[in-house]
Amino acid sequence: MTTTKVLISGASVAGPALAYFLHRDGYEVTVVERAPDLRDSGYAVDFRGAAFEVLEEMGILSEVRGHDTRMGGTTLVDEEGADIGRLPAEAFAGELEVPKREVTRILHRITADDVAYVFDDSISALTQHESGVTVEFERGATREFDLVFGADGVYSKVRRLAFGPHAEALRHLGLSGAGFSTANHLGLRRSGMLQHGKDTAIYLFSAGDPERLTVSLSFSTASPALDRRPRHEQEQAVRAAFAGRGWQAPRLLEAMSEAGDFYFASTCQVHLDRWSSGRIALLGDAGYCAAPTSGMGTSQALIGAWTLARALASAGGDHAAAFAAYEAELRPYVAENQALGRETAATMFGGGTGLADEHTS
Incomplete structure (x- = not known):
């Protein structure tokens, strides 16, 4: 045969x-x-529902669980960085969260x-x-x-x-964003911080490496066109979206240009x-x-x-x-x-x- x-x-x-x-x-x-x-590339991915059955059938569920980020909750902050609330770990990590790599x-x-x-x-x-x-x-x-x-x-x-x-x-859902890592100057440990504005959001977290801070800068966009553009144009769009924003924005925009793991993507469905x-x-x-x-x-x-x-x-x-x-x-x-x-x-x-x-x- x-x-x-x-x-x-x-x-x-x-x-x-x-x-x-x-x-x-x-x-x-x-x-x-x-x-x-x-x-x-990629920071962390979640597993839910029947995915555990698939991992079990492949014989790797225990090994995958061994890489659990064990993320805690996320602190919500306002434009000045003051605490205004908290999200539980489940809001981000699902049933199991593991570094994608x-x-x-x-x-x-x-x-x-x-x-x-x-x-x-x-x-x-x-x-x-x-x-x-x-x-x-x-x-x-x-x-x-x-x-x-x-x-x-x-x-x-x-x-x-x-x-x-x-x-x-492709169906664009109105969002795009840049991701990268930088020094963990906030001292986060298996936790995150979220500053949520009218048309932008800054999400910061530290999971695996305590010395590194993972950064997500999201903003409203009309199309996913930036996904296929050169990095300098993507950075320019991020800077324009976050211009004048407070809290960590200025420092993060500066770190963005130095990041070796810069990543840009729009939120789309197929x-x-x-x-x-x-x-x-x-x-x-x-x-x-x-x-x-x-x-x-x-x-x-x-x-x-x-x-x-x-x-x-x-x-x-x-x-x-x-x-x-x-x-x-x-x-x-x-x-x-x-x-x-x-x-x-x-x-x-x-x-x-x-x-x-x-x-x-």
Whole structure:
């Protein structure tokens, strides 16, 4: 019997999780990642609900729990930095919060011996035919695969090539923000501080490294256009949004330009009429991002990979039937998470905190 060859684009969470399950089920799996190595970005991610069942099935739940940030509560402060309230740990950390880099490393480690990882490359063209998909790469040689999966994030290359332009899939929720780390001059210890304004928010926390302070500067935006712009333009937009703000704003804006881990992203959802096209399917943020404001991104990625793999295993080689079953089972769950993401984003600068979410997408 011929082994089914699959290509997964993206080596963050959804991609390696799917690779784990597909290899277990007898597939020959290749994962391509445009970054030169495992990504070390991202601050902390949350796990909720059925995601624990997925981690348990993968045999890594105890190890993941070992990286619990054990975050405490978050102090709310006014424009002058005076305490005005407090949020419990659950508002940010969910049932379990873990540094994203640790999750990525664990998933890579448990798959590295069985899955072919190709870093520093990306898909440049996809051509489907009756028996498979011809995949062209930016660096590597053209190859043939039976199935291709896009697990490559909100700005998925697979989705753009096989489903259409980003603009047709993205729904902007009115927020953008910069993230980075700096010296922990506030002396926070497994705790956070939030200063919430009319159209801006400053969230600071220290979890793993007591010497470092993680910074999130969020503000209202009309579109996600800044996501694809150079860093200096993103910084310029952040400075304009926080100009004249008090408390820590001036110091943080100065630290932003010196940060080596600067990150910028808009709060968007991905909406598609279908998650598959022929022999190509999407999962995680690439197919149905619920936005960081949902707090469900990582859990949804794991559950999506698990659901897709089970559908393929049950379909006896009929990928079309598997993709249909995967979508039918998962869409209600995704719809709930996306509704939560929209509701939370709507309160961001409307009186609520809007920040009961993952610390990064």
